Amino acid sequence: MSELINLSLTDQILGLGDKAFSSKEITGAYLNEIKKKESLNCFISVFEEESEEKALIADENIAKNKARPLEGIPIAHKDIFCIKDKKTTCGSKMLSNFISPYSSEVFSKLDTAGAITLGKTNMDEFAMGSSNETSFYGNVLNPINEKLSPGGSSGGSAAAVRANLCSFATATDTGGSIRQPASFCGVTGIKPTYGRVSRWGMIAFASSLDQAGIIAKNAKDAAIALKYMSGFDQKDSTSLNEEVKDLQKEVDADQEHVIGIPKGLIENIKNDQVRDSFKNAISILEKDGAKIEEINLPHIEYSLPAYYVIAPAECSANLARYDGIRFGHRSESVSSLEDLYVNSRTEGFGKEVKNRIFIGTFCLSAGYYDAFYNKALKIRNLIKSDFDEAFKKVSSIAMPTCSNSSFELGSISDPVEMYEQDIYTIPANLAGLPALSIPSGTADEMPIGLQLIGNYLEEGRILNLANKFQKLTDFHEFK
Amino acid sequence: MSLNNWQPVIGLEVHVQLATKTKLFSSSPIAFGAEPNTQASEIDLGLPGVLPVLNKEAISHALKFGCAINAEISEKVIFARKNYFYPDLPKGYQISQLDDPIVGKGSVEIKLGEKSKIIGVTRAHLEEDAGKSIHDLYSNNSAIDLNRAGTCLLEIVSEPDLSSAEEAVEYLKKIHSIVTFLGISDGDMSQGSMRCDANVSLKRPNDQELGTRTELKNINSFKFVEKAIIFEIDRQIKELENGEKIIQETRLYDSKKNLTRSMRSKEEANDYRYFPEPDLIPIKISKDQINDVRRNLPELPEIMKERFMNSYELSDDNAELVTINKETASFFEEVLSYKVSPKNAVNWITGDLFALLNKNDTNISESKVNPKHIAEIIQNIEDQKISGPSAKKLLEIVWSEGGKIQELIQKEGLEQISNDDEIEKILDEVISENQKQFEQLKSGKDRLQGFFVGQVMKKTSGSASPQVVNKLLKDKLSK
Numbered sequence: 024m025s026e027l028i029n030l031s032l033t034d035q036i037l038g039l040g041d042k043a044f045s046s047k048e049i050t051g052a053y054l055n056e057i058k059k060k061e062s063l064n065c066f067i068s069v070f071e072e073e074s075e076e077k078a079l080i081a082d083e084n085i086a087k088n089k090a091r092p093l094e095g096i097p098i099a100h101k102d103i104f105c106i107k108d109k110k111t112t113c114g115s116k117m118l119s120n121f122i123s124p125y126s127s128e129v130f131s132k133l134d135t136a137g138a139i140t141l142g143k144t145n146m147d148e149f150a151m152g153s154s155n156e157t158s159f160y161g162n163v164l165n166p167i168n169e170k171l172s173p174g175g176s177s178g179g180s181a182a183a184v185r186a187n188l189c190s191f192a193t194a195t196d197t198g199g200s201i202r203q204p205a206s207f208c209g210v211t212g213i214k215p216t217y218g219r220v221s222r223w224g225m226i227a228f229a230s231s232l233d234q235a236g237i238i239a240k241n242a243k244d245a246a247i248a249l250k251y252m253s254g255f256d257q258k259d260s261t262s263l264n265e266e267v268k269d270l271q272k273e274v275d276a277d278q279e280h281v282i283g284i285p286k287g288l289i290e291n292i293k294n295d296q297v298r299d300s301f302k303n304a305i306s307i308l309e310k311d312g313a314k315i316e317e318i319n320l321p322h323i324e325y326s327l328p329a330y331y332v333i334a335p336a337e338c339s340a341n342l343a344r345y346d347g348i349r350f351g352h353r354s355e356s357v358s359s360l361e362d363l364y365v366n367s368r369t370e371g372f373g374k375e376v377k378n379r380i381f382i383g384t385f386c387l388s389a390g391y392y393d394a395f396y397n398k399a400l401k402i403r404n405l406i407k408s409d410f411d412e413a414f415k416k417v418s419s420i421a422m423p424t425c426s427n428s429s430f431e432l433g434s435i436s437d438p439v440e441m442y443e444q445d446i447y448t449i450p451a452n453l454a455g456l457p458a459l460s461i462p463s464g465t466a467d468e469m470p471i472g473l474q475l476i477g478n479y480l481e482e483g484r485i486l487n488l489a490n491k492f493q494k495l496t497d498f499h500e501f502k
Numbered sequence: 503m504s505l506n507n508w509q510p511v512i513g514l515e516v517h518v519q520l521a522t523k524t525k526l527f528s529s530s531p532i533a534f535g536a537e538p539n540t541q542a543s544e545i546d547l548g549l550p551g552v553l554p555v556l557n558k559e560a561i562s563h564a565l566k567f568g569c570a571i572n573a574e575i576s577e578k579v580i581f582a583r584k585n586y587f588y589p590d591l592p593k594g595y596q597i598s599q600l601d602d603p604i605v606g607k608g609s610v611e612i613k614l615g616e617k618s619k620i621i622g623v624t625r626a627h628l629e630e631d632a633g634k635s636i637h638d639l640y641s642n643n644s645a646i647d648l649n650r651a652g653t654c655l656l657e658i659v660s661e662p663d664l665s666s667a668e669e670a671v672e673y674l675k676k677i678h679s680i681v682t683f684l685g686i687s688d689g690d691m692s693q694g695s696m697r698c699d700a701n702v703s704l705k706r707p708n709d710q711e712l713g714t715r716t717e718l719k720n721i722n723s724f725k726f727v728e729k730a731i732i733f734e735i736d737r738q739i740k741e742l743e744n745g746e747k748i749i750q751e752t753r754l755y756d757s758k759k760n761l762t763r764s765m766r767s768k769e770e771a772n773d774y775r776y777f778p779e780p781d782l783i784p785i786k787i788s789k790d791q792i793n794d795v796r797r798n799l800p801e802l803p804e805i806m807k808e809r810f811m812n813s814y815e816l817s818d819d820n821a822e823l824v825t826i827n828k829e830t831a832s833f834f835e836e837v838l839s840y841k842v843s844p845k846n847a848v849n850w851i852t853g854d855l856f857a858l859l860n861k862n863d864t865n866i867s868e869s870k871v872n873p874k875h876i877a878e879i880i881q882n883i884e885d886q887k888i889s890g891p892s893a894k895k896l897l898e899i900v901w902s903e904g905g906k907i908q909e910l911i912q913k914e915g916l917e918q919i920s921n922d923d924e925i926e927k928i929l930d931e932v933i934s935e936n937q938k939q940f941e942q943l944k945s946g947k948d949r950l951q952g953f954f955v956g957q958v959m960k961k962t963s964g965s966a967s968p969q970v971v972n973k974l975l976k977d978k979l980s981k
Contacts, residue, residue, distance in 0.1 A: 105551045118550065125544050127551060224551040231780035259553050260782050337780055340583050343594020344548045348646070364587055387585070387775035396777060 027052045028187040029501070032096065032244035035190055039085060039095050046085070046095025046139065050078035053097045053141055057188050063164045065183040067102045068110055069142035077139045084137070091137030092251055098133065099189035101180050102143035103150055104235075105224040106130050113226045114146040114158040114176075117345045117352045117371035127224025128256050129193055129235050136251040141189050144179030148373045149342065150200055150228045152176050153444035154435065157375040162432055165208060167469060171429040174204030174444075180238045181208040185501065191239040191248045195225060197232045198330055199425075199448025202460035205238055206424035206472025209462045211489065211499060212238040213245050215482045217455030218263035220249075221256030227341040229334035230261075232452045241499050242461060242489035246274035249482060265480055273483030274490045282308060282475075282488070283318035283417030294427055297471055300464030301423050304473045307495055308421075308488070318413040318420065322405040326449045329406070331442060332386045332399035333453075338376075339383030345371060378438060403453045410454045414478040419485050422447045424460040424472030447474060457482045461489045462498035470498070508704045508742070510735050511712055512664035513624075514727075516677050518656045518687045519631065519695040520563045525652035526630045527554030527597060532654075534693050538647035542633075546652040548592030553781050556581075560654040561785065563686040564604045564628055565795045567656060570680050570802055571623055573608025575792050579628075581779040586772045590633035590646050598657075600776045603627035604787070605658075610680065611804070612672040613822075621673050622661030631655050650694075656686075662701065662712065667731035671724050674698060679803045683828045697722050702734045704742060713738075714748040718762055721755045730755040734762050806831055814844035823852045829867045840877030843884065850876055854897055862901075870901045878907035891964040892916040919966045925958065926974050928966070932957040933978070944979060951975065 027049045030038065038044050054071055074097065081095030105111045105123035112118045126134075134140065147157040155178030156162045163178040165171040166186035173182040177194035181204035184192050194201045196214035205212025214236040225235055237252065239245040250270040256262045284305065292298035309315050347353035347367030354366030372380070386395040413420060424447060435441050451458035456476050463473035473492070477485035493499050524531060528545035545552045561579065568575045580602045583595040605626035611618050633651035637644045658677060664670045678696060681687040688695050703715035716738070721730045733755075738748055752771070753762040801809075803825045810821040810831075824834040830851065837847045855876065859866060879896055882888045888896065888911060899910055911917055919925055932954060933940050943950040951972075958971045 105549075111550065113550065121550065123551075124549070222551075223553055226550040227781075229780075258555060260555055261553075261780075336777060339775075340585055340593075340595050340777070343585060343587065344550070344592060346587060346589075346594060348589050349547055349592060350549065360589065384775065387777055389773045389775075392775075392777070 028056055031240050032190050032247055035096055036093070036247070039081075040090065042085065046078040046081035046097075047075070049095070050074050050097045050139055050141070053187075053189060056186070057141065060166070060186050060188060063166055063169070063182055063186055063188075064161055065144055065163055065179045065186065065188055066099070066142045067112055067114070067145050067160050067179070070109070070140060074139050074141050081137060081139065091135070093133065093248075094137035096138045096190050097141045098138045098248075099141050099144050099180060099183050099192040100130060101146055101177055101192065101194050103146060103195050103226045104129050104143075104193060105226070106140065106143070109143070111143070111226070112159070113150070114148040114160060115371065115373070115376070116159040117368075118226075119159060119352065121350055123224075125224060128221035128258065129225060129252055132221075132252050132254070133193070133248075138251075144177070144183050144192055146179050147176035147200075148376050149226070149338070150176040150195055150197055150233075151338070151375050151379055153199070153203055153441050154430070154432065155179065155204075156432065157373050159373060164432075165429050165469075167209065168429070170431055171469065172207065172432050174207035174425075174429065176200040176204075177212075177238060178204045178207075181205050181210055181212065184208070184210045184238050184240060187501070191237055191244055193235060193252070194238045195228075195233055195235050196448075196452065197228050197234075197334060198452050199445040201236045201238060202424045202448050202458060202472065202474060203444055205460040206462075206470065207429040209470030209499070209501070210238055211241050211245050211459065211461050211493075212236065213249060213459035213482065213486065214451065214457065215249060215253065216263065216457045216480050217452075218259075218261050219253050219457070219480065219482065221254070221259040221262050223256055223258040227337075229337040230341060231337060232330075232334055234452070240501075241493050242459070242486050243274050243493075245459070246270040246483070246486045246490070249486075263480070268480075268483050270483050270486060274486045276483075276487060278484065278487045280308070280313040280419060280484070280488050280491075281316055281417045282313050283316050283413050283420040285320045285323065285420070285422065286317050288422060292423060292426065294466060296464070296466035297423050297426060297428075300466065300471055301421075301473065304463040304492065305421060308492060311491060311495060313488070316417050318417055320406075320409045320413060320450070322402060322409050323450045325402045326406060326453055327442065327446055329399040329402040330445070330449045330453060331382065332395045333403065335379040335383030336386045336396050336399075337383065339380045339387065342372075342376065342380055347371070375438070406450055407454045410450075410456060410476075418478070418481070419488055420476040422474045422476070424448060424474040428466040428469035428471045451476050455479070457485060459485050459489055461492060463492070463496075464498060507706065508735075508739055509707045509709075510665055510731075511662045511703045511705060511715075512666070512670050512731060513662040513701040514660045514664065514670060514673060515699040515701070516658045516660075516674065517697040517699075518658060518677070518681050518689070520560055520654040520656055521685065521687050522557055522559045522563065522654050524557055524559075526557050526560050526628065526654040528652055530652065533649075536649055538645070538649060541649040542651060546592065546648055548594075554597060554779075556782060556785065557654065560628055561604065561787075562795065563654070563684075564626065564656055565787070565792065566684045566686055566799060567626060567658070567681065568605035568608065569792065569796045569799055570684055571605075571608035571610050573623060573626070574606035575787055576602045576604055576606060577787055578602055579604045579785040579787060581628075581782045582776045583779050584629075585775045588632065589644065590635045590648070590651065592633065592648060592651055596630055596632065597779055597782075598629035598776075599627035610673070610676050612669065612676050614669065614672060619663075619669065621663045621669075621676075624659045624661050626656050626658040629655050629657055656681075662703075667728045667735070670700060670731055671728045674724060674727055679825075679827060683803050683806075684800060685828070689827075691723050694722065698727055700727065700731055700734075702731060702738065703748070704735065704738050714750050716748065716750065716762075717752045719752055719754050719765065726755060726757050729757070729760055730762060733760060737762065803831075810834075810844075814838065816844055816848060820845070820848045820852075824848055827866075829865065833866050833869070833873050836873035837877045837880070840874065840881065842877050842880040846880045846884065847876070850880055854894055858897065858901055870904065871897060875900050875907060882907065882911065886967065887911070887918055888916050889918050889964055889967060891959070892918065895964065915963060916965055919962055919970075922970060922974065925962075925966050925970050928958055928961050929954070929971065929974050929978070932961065
């Protein structure tokens, strides 16, 4: 049955529909693989029995010709999405005992579409990290080379897709947490437009930047999965009340592309292999008929500092609810209210989370607000305008996903060096634009990604371009 | 020590709980006195992943208040997070407003005897309430009830235009009457629907600059506002005249001991680290929306009072009395719909009915005597069918037993005897039983007149017309 897990989502849907195989078979195959590759540490929870039961129901639905769009497809959710009556840890000791009494909209939508949740994937604590090393549950190993990091924060989801432990996985991206691990694991990851997917029930890191998306085997699979996850949700005030386009159709449509490349970008790529691979990817697309234009994004060089003010500021408030009072970790050595707060939070949060709470609290403090937070908001607006201007003449923008391929676990200890992992991915979060990463070559024998950024709500366009690229290349194939 | 040397400067912050069906950011119902934590959803509990959705009814309530005090209305409503830790504050921040409060500068007029004074309102903004900590339920633990968490508050901030405790009380009464007439709050201070903090400072009468202020918390009745401010003015005068400086601090009013005591100094004050709430998008308020609210504004107390003075020829005092709140005013107008004299209606409502309400510790909307009862009682008095004392008795019977006025008059034999012969017969009986007193009366002991009238009333169970008794007694004395 192991060949079933290698199939693309598109082929799995076809095969299930044609009754070439059953959901029971494919679910069983994935569950076996998860057990076999337990040492990768991709999952925090696995729902074995429940998945098997759901597979039987899916097979019945298929038999009765009542199959829903993703009927019987085994998937995984990043452990940042609340699922009713399930442990939802967000990779933290703080929530290691938290059983959610309600479900996230992402889970509900995919569940309603018929997908089977195999389990919940490992992640950096509260989605803060770029290597999956901040997880309370230990780091995930990169399936391609187990000495290396799978990237983060959605490292568990990216590695699970790469290791064929699920058909596709949900993930979240605040500053690159879908795209960077997708790049490191040689898979396709898309962060849609901010507001395209409901944040209801998705544990917040930085509310104005967090966006749920998909990690899949290829652009076509990602398009299908994203289609069933998107849409307006009145429970999320920042959700966009816009029609959901048929991404499945659009990914294969005949579209013209004008690709913008920021001025000075290529020369500034330090890693030769990353630079060559990027140039190669662009020339492949150009040969295929895409127009290439130079664009100006004068303010994106300030993305990283702006992001590392805004995201920690929001996180310092978002994580204030973890106080040991109503849920989550509560310290046992407590003799006063202050002890309860201090000890519960000291014990419950890891080092990186604390770093960011400190940074955020500082940036919002009286006397520093204007110097840091307000200035960061101004930069954010300038970056948005830069993109608006650029999209007047191009239909997508290309950049590398990351300035390097995967690094050795434990090799980066300087937080700022780790933050630089997100240098190419952060601008799309600040502007709220859709962006994806597809495998486009290798550096040091590990995959590297090509990033495509689209205009607002134009997920379909960048997926179409990504699909074109994947028709012309085999970087995305698991070897 | 003398107040003459000092000018108190007072500003009030009034928190009004808005009478919305659901909470400010969740669909939980608002009900006072429900079982603890039964009116709290995952949003009110601040569970991981939840998001606020603004209650439009709260916006419309706030707009009504803004229009009623002729205030500037913000075109854009932005919410902000106010960060502080407290066990009954579930998220570790309160969603409030900092910049662009929904209601900007406005004013109200207060009456001080013959004079009136305009008091400026700086702003009024929407915010969510916290829960309640209960410290006396368990011996070693505190309990938290989150039913109140998330209910809508309108915080109304006055300019420091108030110069005495008396003015502060009048202002508070004015705000109370506006919000209750608008129907945007029940204004029940005993249940915390209206809470008040006062900023108090002193300056020399000719000083331009304000003195150092203290903030008085927890003054939750008209009486306590007065007492707390009087105490605080006194305390500050003593300090200043002893050459001490006033420390800027928050002081708690202890109503049992009638004093204020220091709670925290400025140095210990929270840095709330406000920043724009990223989970909510700015709300636009259109001119049309404001005009619509303005057009549909209910009649406000001073306009109603003026109308009562003009149409019903009520005195200023009487008009004030029946427009004390919306319920009394509509009770009054309903009594008038039965064509009774407005003056009698005022007297009966604000006299005997209010006394009954006080005795039974209830308010007019809970009155067991309805406007029709009052109207019929007045009609019977006006037609001289019952005496005043009988009417009072009747009112008490209706309150405790209910029933129809005409039937009760019959049943209780309260019909007034105005037949001269019948009364004369009883008077003769009284005279013959009290010969000695009658002689004394005849010889000029005038105060015995009341005794004879009283005896007749007693024999007739109060149903004799006192006017007739007096007239007959006079006749007999002059014989």
